[in-house]
Amino acid sequence: MPETMNSSVKIGARAFATAVLILLGLMIVSGLLTVFLPSGEYERVQLEDRSLITPGSYEEVEKPDYPVWRWFTAPVEILFTPGNVTLITLILFLFAVGGSITILEQIHVMDLLVQMLIDKFQRNKYVLMAVTIFIFMALPSLLGIYEGLVPVIIFVVPMARRLGWDSLTGLGMSLLPMAFGLAAAISNPFTIAVAQTIADLPLFSGSWLRIIFFVLVYIALFLFVYRHARKVERKPESSPCHTADAELGEVEVHDFSDTHIHLVRRGLIWFSVWIGIALVVVLGVAFFPDLGFLAFPLMGLMFLVGGFGAGVFSGHRLARVAHIFLKGGLNIIPGAFLIMLAYSVKYIIDSGMVTDTLLFMAADAIEQASPFQSVLLIYGITLVMNFFIGSASAKAFLMMPILVPLADLVGITRQTTVLAFGYGDGFSNMIFPTNPLLLIALSFTVVSYTKWLKWTIPLQIIMAAFSLLFMFIAVQIGFGPF
Structure with missing residues (x-):
């Protein structure tokens, strides 16, 4: 007997086309950078399985032969x-x-799992929301568990819909706190530990300020998701993804x-x-x-x-x-293609040998700035580099050897540098379409990238304001020990 495969693990045609156009535009921008910026590189020293940049060793090199047509073959080239x-x-x-x-x-099986959770928490669903957000924030912040939480999103989103909310609420309870926990890291071994080790700081020092920041971010995130959920409860059609959720059908208890x-x-x-x-x-x-x-x-x-x-x-x-x-695996093919496009952005600037050039230009600007301006530049540079390089530890190994001596030079503490690096790295993971984990998570739901961006931008502005405030405090108090 034929069966209907109305799976939630499917990207809509319009959402897919929009994401492709955005990523193609970013690939072209990356290609133009390889044309208009000089190629250059830093010397590197090998440290176990990682390489560290040698500060002050940047030199321009001859531009590689990288024709325009290869910008568009990059998604295939990266497979080899x-x-x-x-x-x-x-x-x-x-x-x-x-x-x-x-x-x-x-x-x-999914129906039964969600039904069991609903039966247990129907009368305390906002407590469930608060606990879920806290867990998704705490695991990346304390233990560095980030990528491993992505599959759990698949269970949280239908649970949110069954509770009378929408898919965005489900993502706000899972995907958002994942990235925000990464940005508000307290003892993350892949971000804080790596950056502090390179900066010769005591491991996990300065945690008191990070804990305050974590609590503030958690409260703001919970209130943001809570207000949205209450609004959707009162008026379901107000949800940006109401139509897409409706196409999945009513969420009913299976008999x-x-x-x-x-x-x-x-x-x-x-x-x-x-x-x-x-x-x-x-x-x-x-x-x-x-x-x-x-x-x-x-x-x-x-x-x-x-x-x-x-x-x-x-x-x-x-x-x-x-x-x-x-059938379910084939539904993921568009998502896989988007990930290939996202990876191509970094591949293009690496092939044109302008990654180190961008870092050198940024370092030169920091050297001439005041202490607070320098912190803002470090924050901004990390944002830019996060666009091209998703891995936080990879960015730390690339950037910290250059940023640490510059911080000493302009009179800001190394701890403040690590703080600015973390703020620039984490929050933007939920904005940049070059982040493969964002694309993977969205591909498990009916939420398009553009709807996600529009919904989260107000919260991102609040997080940027929090980041600026705490960076200013760090500069003023000489956040240390050094």
Whole structure:
């Protein structure tokens, strides 16, 4: 019997076209930078598995032969470059999660899971909202668990819809606090620890100011999401994604027979066990950072085994489960293409050898500025570099060796430099379409990038104001120890 695959793991045609146009425009801008900026590079020294820039070693070099037509072949070229493992792993992870989640939707395991949560928290749903936001903020802030939380978004969004809210509320309870927790990091081993180590600061020093900032950001974020949810409750059509949510159909409680619910519960238990193992892997990476390269492959495998097993234990034939998985995985292809376009932006400026040029120009501006102006420039430079380089630790290894001596020169503390670096890195992850995790998370929902941007901009302005205030305080008090 034919079945309808009305999966939430699907990008709408209009949202996809808009995102493609934005990313193509950014690729062209990156290409123009390779034409109009001189090519140059810093000397680098190898430190274990990382390379550090040598301050003061920048030299212009001969422009590489990088024709315009290669700007547009970059999405394909990056699949065959030495650094392609991360990209290919992300795409395979996306395929595995997309297919597995579609299985859970079609066999009603997702319905049962969400229904159980609703039954437990229906009368305390705003408490559930507050706790969920706190958990999604605290894990990146304290332990550096960031990418591993992305699959959990798939469960939070339908739960939010079942509670009478919309998909944006679900993302505001999960995706937003992930990035904001990264920006308001207290002891993140991949951002704070790396930056402080390069700056020769005591590990996790200055936490008192970061804790105050974390609390302030949490309160602002909760109030933002709370106000939106209350508005949607009163007037559902006021939601920017009301039409897209409506196309998914009304969120109704599935009518389980006794036999059916027994089978579906077996599938849910099986899936929960494997997701539990995946969470252990994520926690393991937080404590053993050298195992970070295994996180996405192992999580993808856990979803694959968990999804297929849930289908079989729920009483479905393996062939049908495989068919559902393939359909769900194919729905992710547009999202994978967007990730390839996003990665191309950095690939283009690297190929034109202007990445170090941008950093050199920024360093020159900092050297001539006042202390507070220097902090603002460090914040702004990190924002710009975050557009091209998503990894916080990679940016720290690239930028901190240059920023630290400049900070000493202009009279700002190294701790303030680390603070400005963190603020510039985290919040913008939820704005820049070059961030693959943002694209992955949105591809699991009906929310387009443009609707997401319009909804979050007011909150981003508030976060920028908070950042400026705390950077000003840090400069005034000589935030240290040094």
